[in-house]
Amino acid sequence: xxxxxxxxxxxxxxxxxxxxxxxxxxxxxxxxxxxxxxxxxxxxxxxxxxxxxxxxxxxxxxxxxxxxxxxxxxxxxxxxxxxxxxxxxxxxxxxxxxxxxxxxxxxxxxxxxxxxxxxxxxxxxxxxxxxxxxxxxxxxxxxxxxxxxxxxxxxxxxxxxxxxxxxxxxxxxxxxxxxxxxxxxxxxxxxxxxxxxxxxxxxxxxxxxxxxxxxxxxxxxxxxxxxxxxxxxxxxxxxxxxxxxxxxxxxxxxxxxxxxxxxxxxxxxxx
Amino acid sequence: xxxxxxxxxxxxxxxxxxxxxxxxxxxxxxxxxxxxxxxxxxxxxxxxxxxxxxxxxxxxxxxxxxxxxxxxxxxxxxxxxxxxxxxxxxxxxxxxxxxxxxxxxxxxxxxxxxxxxxxxxxxxxxxxxxxxxxxxxxxxxxxxxxxxxxxxxxxxxxxxxxxxxxxxxxxxxxxxxxxxxxxxxxxxxxxxxxxxxxxxxxxx
Amino acid sequence: xxxxxxxxxxxxxxxxxxxxxxxxxxxxxxxxxxxxxxxxxxxxxxxxxxxxxxxxxxxxxxxxxxxxxxxxxxxxxxxxxxxxxxxxxxxxxxxxxxxxxxxxxxxxxxxxxxxxxxxxxxxxxxxxxxxxxxxxxxxxxxxxxxxxxxxxxxxxxxxxxxxxxxxxxxxxxxxxxxxxxxxxxxxxxxxxxxxxxxxxxxxxxxxxxxxxxxxxxx
Numbered sequence: 001x002x003x004x005x006x007x008x009x010x011x012x013x014x015x016x017x018x019x020x021x022x023x024x025x026x027x028x029x030x031x032x033x034x035x036x037x038x039x040x041x042x043x044x045x046x047x048x049x050x051x052x053x054x055x056x057x058x059x060x061x062x063x064x065x066x067x068x069x070x071x072x073x074x075x076x077x078x079x080x081x082x083x084x085x086x087x088x089x090x091x092x093x094x095x096x097x098x099x100x101x102x103x104x105x106x107x108x109x110x111x112x113x114x115x116x117x118x119x120x121x122x123x124x125x126x127x128x129x130x131x132x133x134x135x136x137x138x139x140x141x142x143x144x145x146x147x148x149x150x151x152x153x154x155x156x157x158x159x160x161x162x163x164x165x166x167x168x169x170x171x172x173x174x175x176x177x178x179x180x181x182x183x184x185x186x187x188x189x190x191x192x193x194x195x196x197x198x199x200x201x202x203x204x205x206x207x208x209x210x211x212x213x214x215x216x217x218x219x220x221x222x223x224x225x226x227x228x229x230x231x232x233x234x235x236x237x238x239x240x241x242x243x244x245x246x247x248x249x250x251x252x253x254x255x256x257x258x259x260x261x262x263x264x265x266x267x268x269x270x271x
Numbered sequence: 272x273x274x275x276x277x278x279x280x281x282x283x284x285x286x287x288x289x290x291x292x293x294x295x296x297x298x299x300x301x302x303x304x305x306x307x308x309x310x311x312x313x314x315x316x317x318x319x320x321x322x323x324x325x326x327x328x329x330x331x332x333x334x335x336x337x338x339x340x341x342x343x344x345x346x347x348x349x350x351x352x353x354x355x356x357x358x359x360x361x362x363x364x365x366x367x368x369x370x371x372x373x374x375x376x377x378x379x380x381x382x383x384x385x386x387x388x389x390x391x392x393x394x395x396x397x398x399x400x401x402x403x404x405x406x407x408x409x410x411x412x413x414x415x416x417x418x419x420x421x422x423x424x425x426x427x428x429x430x431x432x433x434x435x436x437x438x439x440x441x442x443x444x445x446x447x448x449x450x451x452x453x454x455x456x457x458x459x460x461x462x463x464x465x466x467x468x469x470x471x472x473x474x475x
Numbered sequence: 476x477x478x479x480x481x482x483x484x485x486x487x488x489x490x491x492x493x494x495x496x497x498x499x500x501x502x503x504x505x506x507x508x509x510x511x512x513x514x515x516x517x518x519x520x521x522x523x524x525x526x527x528x529x530x531x532x533x534x535x536x537x538x539x540x541x542x543x544x545x546x547x548x549x550x551x552x553x554x555x556x557x558x559x560x561x562x563x564x565x566x567x568x569x570x571x572x573x574x575x576x577x578x579x580x581x582x583x584x585x586x587x588x589x590x591x592x593x594x595x596x597x598x599x600x601x602x603x604x605x606x607x608x609x610x611x612x613x614x615x616x617x618x619x620x621x622x623x624x625x626x627x628x629x630x631x632x633x634x635x636x637x638x639x640x641x642x643x644x645x646x647x648x649x650x651x652x653x654x655x656x657x658x659x660x661x662x663x664x665x666x667x668x669x670x671x672x673x674x675x676x677x678x679x680x681x682x683x684x685x686x687x688x689x690x691x692x693x
Contacts, residue, residue: 001520001523001524001527001582001583001584001585002585005523005526005527009526009527010526011526011527011528011529011534011587012529013529013530013531066531066534069525069534069535069538070525070526070534072522073521073522073523073524073525073526073537073538073541074522074523074525074526075522076518076519076522076523076541076545077519077520077522077523078523081564086515086548086552089515089518089519089545090545090546090548090549092522093518093522093541093542093544093545093546094542094545096521096522096525096538096539096541096542097538097539097541097542097543099538100534100535100536100537100538100539101539103531103534103535103538104535107531117531127526
């Protein structure tokens with residue numbers, strides 16, 4: 001088995017269909033819908049088509065968990081002990097189990113919400129963050145950016161479950177949130193330890209995280225305004241070890257990502 | 272044979288084949304036993320994508336007007352592409368609800384734009400149960416979840432769901448009394464609802 | 476109530492443990508070092524394979540088992556300094572070249588069509604070999620002087636037996652045709668041939684006997 005497995009080689013059964021996140025961002029309907037009076041985009045039970053939107057997001061969580069599992073698994077294999085210390089590999093193996101459990105939970109939740117495996121398409125941008133050749137960059141991309149996004153998404157879904165009175169959704173999201181906070185802490189801890197004597201490497205890793213955080217804001221999917229379906233979970237991110245400054249930076253990156261996406265759609269529309 | 276008019280006549284933002292949509296409408300109408308002598312218009316708002324799925328049925332005199340978001344017909348794997356099975360089921364559901372309205376059993380029901388979400392959810396379960404028995408491809412678990420979101424996650428709600436799903440001849444009065452029982456059993460605070468409606472989502 | 480100051484036998488009547496064991500400190504440490512090495516190579520392989528198997532149930536089970544073997548490696552790693560091996564990396568090594576070759580061969584399959592080959596290597600060759608080696612260690616070592624190793628092995632064996640059973644059931648559910656059966660048997664034979672040359676996961680004498688095989692212990 002080779003070291004470094006590219007995203008196009010992720011193995012899936014026949015139910016899964018892959019898509020490109022750019023196709024979604026460049027959809028010509030985006031500009032038109034932005035002109036509509038659709039109200040807050042935040043995922044809440046009172047919003048239009050809340051059930052179908054929640055089902056769709058649940059499937060996105062499911063495929064995201066598969067990719068997080070694959071990313072953690074590859075980190076146990078892709079590096080020898082000179083690149084990734086034994087204790088880091090143990091943490092990644094532990095994360096493998098956690099993510100495998102999250103896949104199990106997501107499948108059960110999908111059943112509960114009437115979503116079939118493979119019902120919606122899968123984009124592999126989450127796994128792409130786990131393909132960095134430096135383990136420190138991977139930890140920043142996966143444990144701090146990807147798992148940070150997971151905190152935001154799970155918190156939104158937990159609130160959705162709470163408000164809608166769905167006991168199963170709220171219960172499951174609460175458990176998964178606890179794991180994700182641990183994974184983010186793990187990433188922050190290893191970033192500090194592996195770069196203690198190498199400030200340049202730390203800087204590179206944090207830059208990579210910024211890039212990934214901007215990408216994971218998905219042109220307005222995540223943010224802090226009514227235009228964003230998923231909101232930054234500031235309190236939980238603080239519990240996971242993010243400083244207020246870091247969270248503010250992510251909020252700024254999310255706003256930038258949204259502005260960039262709008263500009264791209266407008267440019268495509270006028271071309 | 273029912274006369275269908277499609278609005279728009281050709282799609283520009285999505286890659287739906289208008290002729291195929293009309294074929295599916297004829298097929299669905301035959302399958303649900305829709306009356307031949309009623310003209311039907313099908314308006315598809317192609318701007319609204321999945322998962323913003325919604326539909327509306329209006330009866331104006333002897334004419335039926337159906338409205339759909341583009342998402343209601345869209346392939347969940349490939350954006351902007353027509354999913355024929357989904358489209359046939361969405362059309363079948365709306366035609367069945369139009370047939371309910373034409374039959375007189377739902378004569379007292381408010382127009383769709385003013386139909387409370389909970390009552391709409393009950394009617395949708397009744398519709399999907401019949402569609403499933405007619406051989407349409409209905410995602411029952413999806414319907415159950417959307418219904419529970421509206422009507423509550425409790426035993427009373429589940430029992431009413433089963434009855435609605437298996438019913439063959441409900442009336443608007445039946446829907447209202449089911450609604451009353453559901454309200455009595457639902458301890459949740461009622462959030463302000465913004466349903467998928469032509470009026471609320473139309474271009475400003 | 477009996478007199479609490481009345482002398483009692485130091486060992487309860489049902490405690491039949493004996494002092495002698497087959498391993499001295501050095502031998503126990505050597506074996507534990509090879510166990511850590513094989514558990515590490517295994518959890519890395521399982522972690523790497525997660526992304527390469529299309530079967531969703533297999534993917535999730537490999538993710539879970541990956542952690543089990545990492546935990547085993549951690550337990551062995553913690554035991555090594557207690558066995559006078561302060562440099563835990565020194566003994567974390569294959570028992571011999573044939574074992575290194577075995578692990579190389581075990582981890583070689585990558586294609587999504589090769590799930591059977593991946594699982595046969597782990598659950599029909601390596602897992603039974605580990606269960607045999609750990610069981611022998613538990614039975615052969617002094618239950619008093621090497622009790623910490625025995626205790627870890629007891630936990631680990633419970634995992635191993637559960638995971639072995641689960642992996643075997645996965646294989647039985649995946650092998651549907653004579654061709655797939657042939658693939659599974661061929662794969663098992665290829666890998667068994669190497670591990671036989673190695674003499675088991677800790678080398679000749681892994682389970683106390685040294686089979687008289689040409690090239691054994693190379």
